[in-house]
Amino acid sequence: MEGAKNQRFPKIKIREMKDDYLKFELRETDASMANALRRVMLAEVPTIAIDLVEIEVNSTVLNDEFISHRLGLIPLTSDRAMDMRFSRDCDACDGDGQCEYCSVEFHLSVRCDQDQTQDVTSADLQSTDPTVVPVDVAARSSSSGYDASENRGIIIVKLRRGQELRLRAIARKGIGKDHAKWSPAATVTFMYEPEIRINEELMESLSLEEKNSWIESSPTKVFGIDPNTHQVMVVDAEAYTYDEEVIKKAEAMGKPGLVEIEAKEDSFIFTVESTGAVKASQLVINAIDVLKQKLDAVRLSDDTVEADDQFGELGSHMRGG
Amino acid sequence: MNAPDRYERFVVPDGTKKVSYERDTKIINAASFTVEREDHTIGNILRMQLHRDPNVLFAGYKLPHPLQYKIIVRIHTASQSSPMQAYNQAINDLDKELSHLKGVFEYGMYGRFLVWGSGPRISVLFVELIVQNKPSGRGFEAFKGLLGESTFGCFGSTQRCRYYQRRGKQ
Numbered sequence: 001m002e003g004a005k006n007q008r009f010p011k012i013k014i015r016e017m018k019d020d021y022l023k024f025e026l027r028e029t030d031a032s033m034a035n036a037l038r039r040v041m042l043a044e045v046p047t048i049a050i051d052l053v054e055i056e057v058n059s060t061v062l063n064d065e066f067i068s069h070r071l072g073l074i075p076l077t078s079d080r081a082m083d084m085r086f087s088r089d090c091d092a093c094d095g096d097g098q099c100e101y102c103s104v105e106f107h108l109s110v111r112c113d114q115d116q117t118q119d120v121t122s123a124d125l126q127s128t129d130p131t132v133v134p135v136d137v138a139a140r141s142s143s144s145g146y147d148a149s150e151n152r153g154i155i156i157v158k159l160r161r162g163q164e165l166r167l168r169a170i171a172r173k174g175i176g177k178d179h180a181k182w183s184p185a186a187t188v189t190f191m192y193e194p195e196i197r198i199n200e201e202l203m204e205s206l207s208l209e210e211k212n213s214w215i216e217s218s219p220t221k222v223f224g225i226d227p228n229t230h231q232v233m234v235v236d237a238e239a240y241t242y243d244e245e246v247i248k249k250a251e252a253m254g255k256p257g258l259v260e261i262e263a264k265e266d267s268f269i270f271t272v273e274s275t276g277a278v279k280a281s282q283l284v285i286n287a288i289d290v291l292k293q294k295l296d297a298v299r300l301s302d303d304t305v306e307a308d309d310q311f312g313e314l315g316s317h318m319r320g321g
Numbered sequence: 322m323n324a325p326d327r328y329e330r331f332v333v334p335d336g337t338k339k340v341s342y343e344r345d346t347k348i349i350n351a352a353s354f355t356v357e358r359e360d361h362t363i364g365n366i367l368r369m370q371l372h373r374d375p376n377v378l379f380a381g382y383k384l385p386h387p388l389q390y391k392i393i394v395r396i397h398t399a400s401q402s403s404p405m406q407a408y409n410q411a412i413n414d415l416d417k418e419l420s421h422l423k424g425v426f427e428y429g430m431y432g433r434f435l436v437w438g439s440g441p442r443i444s445v446l447f448v449e450l451i452v453q454n455k456p457s458g459r460g461f462e463a464f465k466g467l468l469g470e471s472t473f474g475c476f477g478s479t480q481r482c483r484y485y486q487r488r489g490k491q
Contacts, residue, residue, distance in 0.1 A: 006373040007414040010422050014429040024429065029418070032369035039362045088328070178327050281430055288423045291362070295412050295419070298340055298356050298363055300405055308342070308405075 014281075020186075022272040022280035025193070034268045038188045041287040043176040044294070046086075047078035047184045047277040048104060048132055050169045057166040060120075060157045070156050071169055072181045074122050075135045076104075078277040082286055084173040104132040106169040112159035120165055121153030132171060135276035184283050186273040192263035194240045196222070202258050203232050210253065217249035238269060330390050333357050342405070351379075351397040352404035360384060364392040370411040376402035 010029040016022065026034055053068040060067070085092075085102040093099030105128045112118040122134035140151055157165060176183030206214065208225075211232050215223045223246070224235035240261065250258035274280040333339055337357055345351035356363065364382035371380035371394075379397035396404035 006370070006410070007417050010418065010425065012422070012425045012429045014426075017430065024426075029422075030369055032365045033418070036362045036366045044362070088332070175331070177331055284426060285423060288419050288426070292416060292419045294359070294363055295416050298359060298367075299412055300340055300342070300409060301338070304338060304341055305405065308344070 017281055019279050020274045020276055024270050026268045026270055028266055034190050037287055040291050041185045041188045041283055042183055044290050045184050045286045046081040046173050046175050047182050048076045048081050048171050048173055049181045051172040052170040054168045057164050059163045060159055060165050062157050074154055075275040075277045076132050076171055077135055077138045080131055081173050087172045104129045104171040109166045111164040112161055115161055118159045120156045123153035184275055184277045186275050188272050190268040190270045193267040193269055194237050195262045195264050196234050196237050197260045199258055202255055214249055218246045331358050350403055354394040355391055357391045359392050366415055367411055370415050374407055377407050
């Protein structure tokens with residue numbers, strides 16, 4: 001079929017995979033695809049976050065809006081989010097949060113009856129759905145994440161004697177484009193893989209001191225020297241930050257062309273850090289799915305093309321008919 | 322006060338088409354596609370994919386204004402193609418590329434198990450093996466046995482397996 005040759009077959013190599021961190025190489029595609037994935041991960045992969053708060057009692061030092069905002073920012077485990085409905089698309093409910101398809105209800109009721117300051121934390125939030133809980137609470141029960149004894153929950157507000165906070169909150173599915181609280185990603189970055197070529201002949205014309213001072217000119221440790229052969233080698237190409245300091249240094253030493261550094265335009269190194277709402281690896285998979293859905297939505301619909309076909313004489317004439 | 326609602330950025334208003342196009346009145350085989358509620362994410366991959374099509378003479382996109390949530394993609398093709406054909410082809414190719422990407426990513430994740438399994442650090446991990454979606458005690462025992470060995474590359478491709486990664490106390 002014509003045009004099929006325009007399709008690419010990218011390659012992936014996963015370097016490091018943890019629940020909340022992922023490092024991988026993406027090859028044989030271009031920057032537009034890498035950037036689209038990055039943008040989708042940051043702003044368009046859905047998660048669940050508290051979106052509506054009904055406060056019954058609030059005698060704390062923070063006002064209602066302040067507390068509502070803080071509740072919204074608590075990351076919730078969102079493995080269900082891809083299968084949930086946006087509440088604006090949900091026809092099974094009137095958006096008051098009792099709906100299993102689009103929302104999860106939370107309750108919080110804490111009162112301080114002691115002289116010590118009491119913390120109200122994410123652990124005090126009672127979820128009506130055991131699959132949707134604050135990420136730190138989930139990490140505690142699975143004992144997989146960080147040290148459980150260190151984990152005291154995400155502090156919402158502090159209470160002194162007699163103060164009370166009682167509320168009902170509704171968490172909904174959303175995307176980071178709407179509000180950053182729905183973003184599943186802490187950071188997503190990609191860099192071009194550098195290709196570093198040392199001109200060995202020119203390098204050998206340098207004395208050992210010159211080699212060392214040239215290596216030192218790089219702000220990051222990219223080059224090293226072999227203690228036996230005194231040969232300059234690339235220690236860590238990816239530490240290079242495209243600062244061009246070594247190139248300037250080579251020129252200053254009167255040795256232009258000592259090293260050539262190129263950014264490979266079809267090779268990217270991604271790092272993905274998740275908030276914990278979904279696993280970093282799942283975040284990438286969800287991003288691919290979301291991007292596919294988006295492309296599907298921008299296909300030309302038949303009725304658009306039909307309307308054009310009825311354009312009349314001029315239209316067919318323009319098409320050479 | 323008069324700020325537009327946040328959802329305006331990604332919800333297509335009623336009565337508006339997601340994609341519409343207008344042929345150029347002066348140039349044959351040129352058209353402008355207006356895509357509602359999309360931005361650089363779609364615009365840029367579409368443009369770059371169109372550049373790979375030898376029938377496309379010109380492809381470009383613009384985001385006319387940051388508060389007008391739409392992009393305009395302009396395509397000019399050679400006579401044996403048409404802008405609509407090129408547009409559809411670009412989307413199909415990107416869609417296939419992403420399907421492929423998903424496949425290789427999942428394969429890459431599965432490949433990690435092989436790497437983990439070959440090292441000494443696997444003691445905190447155990448992997449539950451389900452052969453053909455049925456929990457198989459035998460498969461799991463075999464897998465556990467293999468964890469101690471240096472290689473177990475024979476898993477996977479021939480059998481249809483699903484792997485679950487868990488952290489266990491072992």
